[in-house]
Amino acid sequence: MNAARALFAGRTTLDAVYSLDHFPVEDTKVFARGLRVVPGGPAANAAITHALLGGKAALMTAVGGGPWAGLVRGELDRLAIDLTDLAEGTGYETPLTTVLLDATEATRTIVNPPRSTTELIRRMAWDSNWGEIPSVALSDGFHLNETMPVLASCREAGTMLVLDGGSWKPGTDEIARLLTAAICSERFSVPGRPPHPDSTIAWFADRGVPHVAVTRGGKPILGWDRGHRFEIEIARIDALDTLGAGDVLHGAFCFHFARLQDFEPALRLAADLATRSCRGLGIRAWT
Numbered sequence: 293m294n295a296a297r298a299l300f301a302g303r304t305t306l307d308a309v310y311s312l313d314h315f316p317v318e319d320t321k322v323f324a325r326g327l328r329v330v331p332g333g334p335a336a337n338a339a340i341t342h343a344l345l346g347g348k349a350a351l352m353t354a355v356g357g358g359p360w361a362g363l364v365r366g367e368l369d370r371l372a373i374d375l376t377d378l379a380e381g382t383g384y385e386t387p388l389t390t391v392l393l394d395a396t397e398a399t400r401t402i403v404n405p406p407r408s409t410t411e412l413i414r415r416m417a418w419d420s421n422w423g424e425i426p427s428v429a430l431s432d433g434f435h436l437n438e439t440m441p442v443l444a445s446c447r448e449a450g451t452m453l454v455l456d457g458g459s460w461k462p463g464t465d466e467i468a469r470l471l472t473a474a475i476c477s478e479r480f481s482v483p484g485r486p487p488h489p490d491s492t493i494a495w496f497a498d499r500g501v502p503h504v505a506v507t508r509g510g511k512p513i514l515g516w517d518r519g520h521r522f523e524i525e526i527a528r529i530d531a532l533d534t535l536g537a538g539d540v541l542h543g544a545f546c547f548h549f550a551r552l553q554d555f556e557p558a559l560r561l562a563a564d565l566a567t568r569s570c571r572g573l574g575i576r577a578w579t
Contacts, residue, residue, distance in 0.1 A: 296550030297348040298426055299446065300543070301439040302335030302432030303352040306360040308346055309535065311573065315401065325395065330574065331364045332389060334432035337536045337575050341543025341565075342370045344579060347550070350374040350426060352439055354412055358385025376415070376422065380439050384488075391535060396569040398531040398570070414438045419447040422498070426447045428550040430542055432456040436463030444470060452549065456542045457492075460579040466495060473503035473555060475542060480506070489514045505579040507538060513563055516553045524556075524563050529571055535577040541566035 311326035312359070337467030341350040351368065355361050356379030364386055368375050370484035390403040415438060416505070418425055429443055431449050440463060446468045447453045455467060460483060474496045481487035482495050489506040492506045493516045505515040512532075513524040544565040568578040 294343050296428065296547065298339075298342050298431040298546045298550060299350045299352060299426040299442075299451075300335040300339040300432075300546075301352040301429065301435065301443060303333040303434035304331060304336040304351070304355055304364060305333040305389045306330070306364055306392050307332030307389045309393060309574075311393045311395055311533075313397075314396045315392065315394045321507045326553035326573070328574065331367050332391075332536065333434075334539050334542070335430070335434065335460060336364075336368075337539030338430055338546065339373050339548045340367075341540045341575060342547050343373050344576065345401045345544060347546045347547045348372075348374075350376065350422065351437075352378065352381040352415065352442065354377040354384055354408075354435060355386050356380070356384030356410070358380055360386040360520050364539070369370065372427060374422065378412040378415070378435055379410065380413065380575065381516055383410065384408055384412065391534055393466050393535060393573075395532070398534055400533075400535045400575070412438045414430045414441070416441045418442055418449070428452045428454060428546045430454040430456055430546050431467060431543075432458065432546065433461035433464060433467075436461065436467060442499070443467065452553075454542070454546060454549070456538070458538065467569075468499045468501060469487055471496070471499075471501045473545075473549070474501050475505045475506075475507065475545065475559070478506055478508040502504065507541065509534075513559065515556060515559060522556055524560055526563065527567050529567060531559050531570040533577070534570050537566045540575050540578070 310324040339351045343349040452472040455474040517521045545562035
């Protein structure tokens with residue numbers, strides 16, 4: 293079976309992840325029990341997961357230059373992930389994100405650098421030099437202004453378009469009309485509405501999105517498949533690291549959705565992999 297090609301559009305960072313016995317109190321000094329420095333960001337993590345499962349991954353993101361760009365590019369090359377850099381030739385620098393993992397509570401706190409004001413490159417359509425048009429594409433909502441024309445051209449060519457709805461971002465209302473599926477966090481909130489799964493599902497359904505799901509951490513995923521509601525139970529585990537679990541779910545979903553073209557079974561397989569990833573450190577613990 294030929295591996296499906298997927299496009300992942302959105303944010304890439306370099307993450308400095310500190311594992312702590314517990315979250316430090318204010319105005320103290322602590323030593324971490326562990327440190328790892330790895331590429332991060334929702335789109336990049338999803339692309340990495342897809343590639344590790346055996347899929348062909350393309351990543352449209354901003355990497356640019358700066359001291360951290362080489363580390364990110366090297367890992368993408370190693371995993372054979374095709375990079376289209378929205379920051380090529382600009383002054384943009386790969387953002388360094390600090391992540392604090394509380395081993396006692398299995399929670400994470402993320403500190404992002406200031407938002408970049410560098411103008412990125414707007415890609416107007418899928419370029420044949422990038423190879424075959426992907427069978428599935430995912431946007432995490434970042435860099436929508438720069439990637440929307442490409443996503444629209446792929447959708448017109450038959451690509452199944454998926455939204456990673458971690459939170460509402462500028463352009464979410466515009467991309468909604470193109471979506472095949474929306475997989476949102478329970479924190480996702482339409483402006484003017486309180487965050488609630490029923491509200492989220494109804495909003496996307498009203499815009500013609502056939503497949504919608506809301507993830508809720510360790511609680512069951514709530515799904516809506518062309519009018520049919522379902523739930524996916526999440527196995528109870530002793531979670532060690534939940535950082536990036538949602539990104540693992542989205543990358544695995546794209547892999548299985550491209551293969552099965554069936555929403556609920558693909559989401560169940562993806563949820564299982566995301567849960568397994570929480571048993572160890574990092575998004576690759578399931579490997």
